[in-house]
Amino acid sequence: MPGTASSVFRDGLLDGQVALISGAGSGIGRATAIEFARLGATVVGCGRSTEKLDETAALCPPGRFDAVACDVREEDQVEALVDGALERHERIDVLFNNAGGQFMAPAETVSMKGWRTILRLNLESVWLMTSTVANRAMIPQQSGKIIRITGSPHNGFPLMAHGGVARAGEENLMRGLAVEWARYGIRCLSVACGPVLTETFKGKYPIDVQQAMHSQTPLGRAGTEEEVAWMIAFLASPGGDWHTGSVITMDGGMDCYRGAFPPKEYADEAARTEERRT
């Protein structure tokens, strides 16, 4: 992430906005915090590790990143995070619910504790952050944008059934709230990502699993954290004002067709064209 200007958007695009980003100490959350800060926003970034947040702060233009240690599963910590952000910055224009994750395991081995761990970290925390920010900031100010990162493809998530259930629930939550909260000027939506080459992703999945994911992607590659950050910045900008309730899928085409095209059986050009019937 060299340089101090966005390589996609004009300077000052997000001037004056206050964004709350969870999981801002690494990966997609960090890249998004840096992009927002470069575009003029003030970012309140949270995560459990203050060391990681301090590293993000050092990568942002000075004074643009406000680091707050907060576990998004804990009600008292989330309330303190939101109240503190309002005391220091007066409003919250964007909430990017980025923190989350899951473990890979065959479904039959997942205990109730493991299941609850993932539903709590993802679905429940998203509701806690969303309802707290909406009630304390966005409904009173009659505006705001709430974005949740979810996953693609939108079929079952083999070996991560708990994660798939959470993400499906989160997308439905954003759709429902988009309808209910339109009257307050609040937009709610999801950005569903296929594999994104963050350090966690690279360290988490065996290399053959990663390669299988890439080869099942029509564009033949994973995404980068900057590509996700650009999408979130666009949605926060006036360009995103007519988006609400939708699920924006960014996955190199994985959701449309699970596999590279043409499949190897159709490698021969002639095998791809059906003979015309008269």
Ligand SMILES: CCCCCCC/C=C/C(=O)SCCNC(=O)CCNC(=O)[C@H](O)C(C)(C)COP(=O)(O)OP(=O)(O)OC[C@H]1O[C@@H](n2cnc3c(N)ncnc32)[C@H](O)[C@@H]1OP(=O)(O)O
């Ligand atoms: C083809 C599909 C393409 C899809 C593309 C999308 C792919 C998505 C990628 C990503 O999301 S990558 C980046 C996301 N980041 C992470 O996933 C974070 C990494 N993981 C963690 O931080 C943790 O492991 C956790 C999953 C969040 C759990 O941490 P937590 O501290 O809350 O819980 P624990 O105390 O560790 O565990 C509690 C409980 O959960 C069960 N459990 C945890 N890990 C496993 C495991 N590896 N296998 C089985 N069960 C597990 C277990 O019941 C634990 O309780 P105890 O047994 O320890 O008592």
Ligand SMILES: NC(=O)C1=CN([C@@H]2O[C@H](COP(=O)(O)OP(=O)(O)OC[C@H]3O[C@@H](n4cnc5c(N)ncnc54)[C@H](OP(=O)(O)O)[C@@H]3O)[C@@H](O)[C@H]2O)C=CC1
């Ligand atoms: N990379 C990928 O391929 C994809 C990722 N996603 C999703 O995107 C999001 C970011 O992923 P990625 O950047 O790869 O992963 P990272 O592991 O780099 O980011 C997750 C961040 O969330 C923070 N976090 C975790 N638990 C909590 C918690 N309880 N409270 C507060 N913060 C927490 C972590 O910091 P700390 O440990 O300090 O709290 C970390 O900075 C996740 O929700 C992930 O599931 C979705 C699709 C694909």
